[in-house]
Amino acid sequence: MANKYWLIKSEPEVFSIDDLAKAKNQTTHWDGVRNYQARNFLRDDFKIGDKVIFYHSNSEPPVAAGICEVVKEAYPDFTAFDPENDHYDPKSKKELPTWFMVDIKFVKKFSKPVSISEIKANRKLQKIHLVQRGNRLSVMPLTKDEFDEIVRMSDK
């Protein structure tokens, strides 16, 4: 099966592409997703080798900041089991977890990040969830063309 392409959002104040680059093995578990649609993508469709745009939300400006890739497929999000954790969810049981996460590894940081205004201005990127009205999905699929276009824009 060919690799797929994704975009994931993170608030850089919480966890940025630089944090990923500095992490042990440049790898982290992508925890804290608490939305069913996003969960389904993570659990069912993220495969090893898939390429992922790392997007900085709630930053000034919001940007596509770099690339990472999937290095471990879905397993239970243990932060949901921990009452001390911000993402604790008492409804998620160890025997039957509600929430899942994957591991991602740093690939590159864009020398020129692609801002949301540039993405919105690009006719080829009008269909991605990110620029559609009211979208709040934190994990979304991209086509290969959309992924390649964002990478191309980062290179200009």
Next chain:
DNA sequence: GCCAACGTTGGC
């Protein structure tokens, strides 16, 4: 099962 109230997201 409806839907109002509420909490969160995230661009601006």
Next chain:
DNA sequence: GCCAACGTTGGC
């Protein structure tokens, strides 16, 4: 900091 859009909750 504002607030529109959205998902979730809970009373009925």
